[in-house]
Amino acid sequence: MKANIAIVQAGGPTSVLNASLAGFLEAAASSERYHHVLGFCNGIEGLIKNQVMHLEGLSKARLDALKSQPGAVLGAGRYPLTPERLSKVCCNLQLREISQLVLVGGNGTMWAADQIAEACPDVQVVGIPKTVDNDLWGTDHSPGYLSAAKFIGEAVRSLALDLWAMRNFERVRVVEVMGRNVGWLAAAGSLAQTSLPDYPPLHFYLPEHPFELEKFFTKVDEHLHRYPCLLVIVSEGIRLADGSPVAEFEIGRCKVPGGAAQMLSSELRNRGIPSRSEVLGILQRANTWSVCERDRQEAIFLGKQAIGVLGQGKSKVMLGLPAETVDFAEDSKAQWVDLKSVAGLERPVAPCYLTESGIDPSFTAWLQNKMGEPLAEANSALQVWKLAAEQLSSNPVNRQSR
Secondary structure (H helix, E strand, O other): OOEEEEEEEOEOOEOOHHHHHHHHHHHHHHHOOEEEEEEEOOOHHHHHHOOEEEOOOOOHHHHHHHOOOOEOOOOOEOOOOOHHHHHHHHHHHHHOOEEEEEEEEOHHHHHHHHHHHHHOOOOEEEEEEOOOOOOOOOOOOOOOHHHHHHHHHHHHHHHHHHHHHOOOOOOEEEEEEOOOOOOHHHHHHHHHHHHOOOOOOOEEEOOOOOOOHHHHHHHHHHHHOOOOOEEEEEEOOOEOOOOOEOOEEEEOOEEEEOOHHHHHHHHHHHOOOOEEEEEOOOHHHHOOOOOOHHHHHHHHHHHHHHHHHHHOOOOOEEEEOOOOOOOOOOOOOOEEEEHHHOOOOOOOOOHHHEOOOOEOHHHHHHHHHHHOOOOOOHHHHHHHHHHHHHHHHHOOOOOOOO
């Protein structure tokens, strides 16, 4: 007798979240094990409110379209899972005779998956990692991260070239990227340096290190006595020594970190330093033009692997990518870990990758290796920067203090 299976997309979308769904649907159809293939709408909310759409029989054209578009076609978002709501989830799964459930998301989603698996023992539950923050344990890196990292690397490189052009007007540019509690995305800005040898050192501030405002001003002053301009990369979630965010704002009734770049740039201007702020924003996780192809293929791969793991009778596990590069051969296998070992936990950037206000080259090398492709127009950016930098030798920059 064929089973019913369902999938949930939860949390913030990525550029390749729909690709995991496409891989899942292709493998489910090929297995011929399922009567109904359902998608719960709007993440955890759909599980609670019993809102579904039927996904069996989607055409190849639609599946291919899913692989190339960002967002979450089922709807995702955040919705708290309380004990009362958990009971409703179990009732809805039973009502629809769903015996297998796949949840695609980050650490909060894996926590919810673990809760559902414990409360509904008759349902096999498997998690697929997804997060641009790259803060999930149990996987070498998470689908969504490599594409966001590539976007950030290209954006920071472009902003660096622009700042160099405007250095007689604007001396410090502060760029804010996503990352509420960890700095994997901010660290990705170091990719820009691969095309800009000898560019004035970029400064990085991540949540992993407490932020000290006066120390920041001191480092800016020291830098500007040596170089004509400074590009600063900050995570939105940088925090002071007491744990409070450098800046935050409200969405609905929730306070979220953000606005650090604008605040720091304003403080610099108050000190007489010409400065501007930039926020890369939601495009970090929602663009289509900087998607890393390996990221897309890894997302598809894990979607397909979920069907295989369920077929082996596995439950209460999250799939993960091994440290070795996956070659996507038919016999390639994902690793898996118990949901309890990753549920609700955050993985910070490893200390070996961080310096006092910078990123160790070993991190950039690791990230480049994982991406498996250069930033767009890397060679032309290098040639243009070499031409621009010739001014330093032919017309020495005035290093005089402000």
